[in-house]
Amino acid sequence: xxxxxxxxxxxxxxxxxxxxxxxxxxxxxxxxxxxxxxxxxxxxxxxxxxxxxxxxxxxxxxxxxxxxxxxxxxxxxxxxxxxxxxxxxxxxxxxxxxxxxxxxxxxxxxxxxxxxxxxxxxxxxxxxxxxxxxxxxxxxxxxxxxxxxxxxxxxxxxxxxxxxxxxxxxxxxxxxxxxxxxxxxxxxxxxxxx
Numbered sequence: 001x002x003x004x005x006x007x008x009x010x011x012x013x014x015x016x017x018x019x020x021x022x023x024x025x026x027x028x029x030x031x032x033x034x035x036x037x038x039x040x041x042x043x044x045x046x047x048x049x050x051x052x053x054x055x056x057x058x059x060x061x062x063x064x065x066x067x068x069x070x071x072x073x074x075x076x077x078x079x080x081x082x083x084x085x086x087x088x089x090x091x092x093x094x095x096x097x098x099x100x101x102x103x104x105x106x107x108x109x110x111x112x113x114x115x116x117x118x119x120x121x122x123x124x125x126x127x128x129x130x131x132x133x134x135x136x137x138x139x140x141x142x143x144x145x146x147x148x149x150x151x152x153x154x155x156x157x158x159x160x161x162x163x164x165x166x167x168x169x170x171x172x173x174x175x176x177x178x179x180x181x182x183x184x185x186x187x188x189x190x191x192x193x194x
Contacts, residue, residue: 015036015037015038015039015058015059016035016036016037018039019036019039019040020034020036022040022042023042023050026042026048028042028048028049028050029047029048029049029050030050030054031050031051031052031053031054031085032052032053033052033053033054034050034053034054034055034056035053035054035055035056036055036056036057036058037056037057037058037059038057038058038059038070038071038091039058039059039070040056040058040070040071040072040073041058041070041071041072041073041074042072042073042074043072043073043074043075044074044075044076044077044079044096045075045076045077046075046076046077046078046079046080046081046096047075047079047080047081048073048075048080048081048082048083049080049081049082049083050083051082051083051084051085051086051087051104052085052086053085053086054083054084054085054086054087054088054089055087055088055089056071056088056089056090057071057088057089057090057091057110058070058071058091059091065090065091065109065110065111065150069091069092069093069110069111070091071089071090071091071092071093072092072093072094072095073094074093074094074095074096075096076095076096076097077097079096079097079098079099079100079116080096080099080100080101081094081096081099081100081102082099082100082101082102083102084102084103084104084105084106084144085104085105086104086105087102087103087104087105087106087107087108088106088107088108089108089112090108090109090110090111090112090150091110091111092108092109092110092111092112092113092114093112093113093114093115094114095113095114095115095116095117095119096116096117096140097116097117097135097137098116098117098137098138098139098156099116099139099140100114100116100139100140100142101139101140101141101142102142103141103142103143103144103145103146103162104144104145105144105145106142106144106145106146106147106148107146107147107148108142108148109147109148109149109150109151109152109168110150110151111150111151112148112150112151112152112153112154113152113153113154114140114142114153114154115140115153115154115155115156116137116138116139116140116156116157117135117136117137117138117156118135118136118137118156119135120135121133121134121135121136122134122136136156137156138156138157139157140154140155140156140157140158140159141158141159141160142154142159142160143159143160143161143162143163143164143178144162144163145162145163146160146161146162146163146164146165146166147164147165147166148160148166149165149166149167149168149169149170149183150168150169151168151169152166152167152168152169152170152171152172153170153171153172154166154172155171155172155173157175158172158173158174158175158176159175159176160172160175160176161175161176161177161178161179161180162178162179163178163179163193164176164177164178164179164180164181164182164193165180165181165182165193166181166182166183166187167181167182167183167184167187167190168183169183169185170182170183170184170185170186170187171184171185171186171187172186172187173186173187174186174187179192179193180192180193181193
């Protein structure tokens with residue numbers, strides 16, 4: 001290990017220990033080999049499951065593309081967030097009221113947002129009431145081997161296919177089949193993965 005890597009490892013050791021303690025106290029199921037850089041923001045009373053050999057970055061120093069954004073894992077009430085084995089997440093937000101399922105060997109670039117809900121009703125009266133009724137939600141599934149470029153937003157009800165690629169800065173509002181490249185706002189088919 002080079003000097004630079006040793007210094008980075010020493011610098012982030014305290015936050016990694018805090019993350020591990022937080023995960024344990026919240027009874028979050030974590031596989032072996034979890035690597036974290038920066039402090040994770042974990043909220044909600046739902047279920048979070050993290051697979052083996054997962055790497056989560058939550059700081060500018062190890063991935064400047066995500067900026068000062070912390071990684072957020074927010075599983076509300078009965079929601080579930082599942083992160084598969086050998087997956088990497090950088091400075092991104094996962095917010096679930098239903099479920100977000102991320103497969104194995106997935107890469108999620110800096111400052112991505114993955115939401116399985118609309119957060120607020122589209123109806124003005126419902127939105128302005130004491131309880132925001134009518135919030136729509138649907139599960140998000142990201143299949144094995146998918147790659148999501150930096151600054152992408154994935155919306156409710158979307159499935160991203162196996163080994164598919166989403167270009168940086170995309171807004172994904174509909175499902176992407178296996179082995180395809182999509183990009184844009186809204187994301188559109190570019191070509192098949194070779």
